[in-house]
Amino acid sequence: MPHTKDDLPDALYSAAQVRGLDASLIAAGTPGFELMQRAARATWRALVRQWPSANELSVLAGQGNNAGDGYLAAVLARRAGWTVRVLAVGDPQRLQGDAGLAHAEAVSEKVSIEAWSAQSELRGVVLDALLGTGLSGDVREPYASAIAAINASGLPVAAVDIPSGLSADTGRILAHAVRADLTVTFIGLKVGLFTGDAADVVGELVFNDLHADPQLLGGAPISARRLNAGNLPRLAWRPPASHKGKFGHVLLIGGDRGFGGAILLSAQSALRSGAGMVSVATRSEHVPAALARIPEAMVVGASSASQLMGLLQKVSVLVVGPGLGQAAWGRSLLSAAANAPLPQVWDADALNMLAEEQVSLPGDCVITPHPGEAARLLGISTAQVQADRPAAAHALSKKYTAVVVLKGAGSLIASPDGRLAVCHQGHPAMAAAGLGDVLAGLVGALIAQGMEAFDAACLAVWLHANAGEQQGKFGRGLAASDLIPAIRQLLEEQAPCLK
Incomplete structure (x- = not known):
């Protein structure tokens, strides 16, 4: 580093x-x-x-x-x-x-x-x-x-x-x-x-x-542009008479059988990053665990896309993909999300199904691929992505008309209008499972609070990387959930809740 x-x-x-x-x-x-x-x-x-x-x-x-x-x-x-x-x-x-x-x-x-x-x-x-x-x-x-x-x-x-x-x-x-x-x-x-x-x-x-x-x-x-503490986009302070309805309602969709932890990490991250309300649509088997871990969230056990329809009309931002899987259940839920006219964050298996052209990406989206997912989306090898990461980020943003977060050492954020931001912070202890799920929930929460997609992605990537750097000082064994309280603290330092 x-x-x-x-x-x-x-x-x-x-x-x-x-x-x-x-x-x-x-x-x-x-x-x-x-x-x-x-x-x-x-x-x-x-x-x-x-x-x-x-x-x-x-x-x-x-x-x-x-x-x-x-x-x-x-x-x-x-x-x-x-x-x-x-x-x-x-x-x-x-x-x-x-x-x-x-x-x-x-x-x-x-x-x-x-x-x-x-x-x-x-x-x-x-x-x-x-x-x-x-x-x-x-x-x-x-x-x-x-x-x-x-x-x-x-x-x-x-x-x-x-x-x-x-x-x-x-x-x-x-x-x-x-x-x-x-x-x-x-x-x-x-x-x-x-x-x-x-x-x-x-x-x-x-x-x-x-x-x-x-x-x-x-x-x-x-x-x-290089992201640093002095040039980050900022959330506005909150008026004293604020209420939860002013800060968005994030619906997180994912967690097929065997992958329930991923969507819970995303939901916990969205909640702790300031979203006004958080809902989770997951497998029914995961509902008790979700309620035990995040009692503040509204949790729906969804066996099919039809159970999402009413909920999609009540929320303001979707986060889709953590633990979603690529079986019929995940495909059905992703299809419903893709047809919803809402700002969205797509990660993990949502990107893998997008790469296989099983679904089309809606407008106003942020996608957060790691190099392997980026390679599948572009139809090239991971080595080719890593050989020219800036070009890959721009190509993805142009192909999907979306804000792209290309994760990895020196994460890149690309906008369809040609802007490119670089975040060089981080720590090798962050090489662990679940950190992408935390990032996806964080991006969703910032969009829910009114940030434009590119700004939300830039701030989220910086907060995530610096929280990882902070927690990485304790050495190996970093768990994705360790980042969530550190992100909350850094967000308050960057953009205090009160004026």
Whole structure:
């Protein structure tokens, strides 16, 4: 999990967009070499802050501008009295432009520069300046071996701009990637630093805009926005004379035989997240357990869709799918829901039946697939979804004209209008059953309280992830129900009930 500081900007860019920003800065009068020097100084400062007692640096430099940043950082380390070596992967004499100037400065400062080989010894802090954001295909030799050597060294590792081998656009490891303890990135934050495999390789993330003109950055197109406590959509405060009828009635449909717990988790989450009223339609066998666990909910034992019809006219939001199963009972209830003109949240088996085209998704829906469900919905493999999570989220949102929550490390929220939000919080202890059921109920409750679907999904994902991060500090064994009181507390901190 990256220990990302939350004083970072919200805007996230593609690699091409950042290159455009870089070009704009140069066109506006800042020489490219000056930007490279600023990047090197930012890297050096971050490195010294992270490892204040270190005095030795091994720089692995490649063949692009990333290498130029590394050579200049080596110059700064040598001037500070550190023992410094640059291990060059490829011939440094072939470096051109600003990177060539950086190499020449390192030579003039008498920095030790050697050709890297598999026998090269790494010492001190390792600075990864091998491959930058322009990488698209899989990492090849000799870079693959150099990356393996860094990862096997057991030494502290800092990466310049992005860990070599991590896609700046998708967050996918391109066959091999440096596992950094610290990544220092520049000008604009890249989407790939916050989703997919990024959590395993980025480490602590430090950002420096290289003194870019804020007006220039502010007018540039972005790819996504990063969710944080300062930019979340907020529920309105409640007037003192409020009553339950003002905050929605959520009906949760699911819980076939053997799967009763899923719908109860969703219902409990909806109740504790502020829905005015909560009803559950489930198998009759689960009614006693539901009433014992959630006496505040109205529970209907439904043996067929016909028993839902009266209830569907009384509620304001549906949550469909947790524990629903794909047998005749679940199909019947899902069909009834699909024909109801209500805002809806579809999860789990509702999505699996949607993928099989057994039913059509109504309008005004939020769908919450994990990567496997997303793959079925798109007719591709899970690996293909994970290879480009932002593209998969956009494709789902366009295909179904729905707000999409693509779950996983670096959850993504996509809107049919093209908006994309990224939530990079969370904890590996959240790799447990039932957490998706809690999220579905939370989204439903926020919509019931008047939030627009995209805003509700963004707030729900952030609350869910941060509750998991909070509870994950206690270690393994996190139960989905552990998140519910933590979500309630975080929601009150974000949007107090009283003005």
